[in-house]
Amino acid sequence: MAKDRVVILHGIAQMAWNMAAVTFFLRRQGFDPVPLTYPSTAHGLDALADRLKAELAAKGVWDGPGRVHFVTHSMGGLVAARYLEKYRAEIPESRLGRVVMLAPPHGGSEVADLLHRQGLYRWFYGPAGQELTTEARTEPDPPYYDLGIIAGTSGWIFPAAGALFGGPHDGRVAVARTKLPGMRAHTTVPASHTFIPWRPAVLRLIASFLKTGSFEELS
Structure with a gap:
């Protein structure tokens, strides 16, 4: 039986090893x-x-009989969402699997609001960093695919950022701003933005959603 493939995308200013x-x-x-x-x-x-x-074309990811899922962290979710929307007509509907996004800033980030005009931020995060503000993310596209989102609620690693948020957050993104109209499931875990891809509970939730479309952990 052909294995389902899972495209894994890291966040901004990171690399594949972060996942x-x-x-x-x-x-x-x-x-x-x-x-x-x-x-x-x-x-x-x-x-x-x-x-x-x-x-994906160069790697032949869409070739073969199995489905293709996506798992992303932070801005990687925005990249995947843009790709899936922009090239929807070219993506075989029968092959597209489920999508799990970890801490995606669908509604932007108050941290980006604070820093995006500063020279160091603009130099380090580049053009995409300017698209992470709450103003830039006012109308994200609703998904046509099965989307599960996992948000973090532990922002202690970024104590100074806590003053920017009015509710639960992971130190970089507010839980409320990770949500997207039309998503299939949403859950939270006590994890920071940086370390959410490394939490064992999160890994189990990812596998559960890819297999069942639910965040009920597999036994």
Whole structure:
């Protein structure tokens, strides 16, 4: 039986190794993970979606009989969403699986609001960093695919950022801003934005959603 593939996308200013725990766990769960490193700080979201399309084609990810899922962290979720929307007509509906996003800033981030005009921020995070403000993310596209979102609620690692949020957050993104109209499921875990891809409970939730479309942990 053909294994389902899972495209794994890291967040801004990171690399594929930041998602190593996800990659290793999903391989043990019987999936064929495809971790990608992409130039997250060199381009805007639209160009990154184009690069993702080219990378998936080059690797033949859509070739073969199995389904193709996506697991993302932070801005990787925005890249995947842009790709899936922009190239919807080219994506075989019968092959597209489920999507799990960890701490996606669908509604932007108050941290980006505070810092996006500063020179160091603009230099380090590049064009995509300017698209992470709450103003820039006012009308995200609703998903046509099965989408599960996991948000973190432990922002202690970023104590100064706590003053920016009016509710639960992970130190970088408010829980409320991770949600997207039309998502299939949403849950929270006591994890920070940086370390949410490494939490064992999160890994189990990812596998559960990919297999069943639910965040009920598998026995």
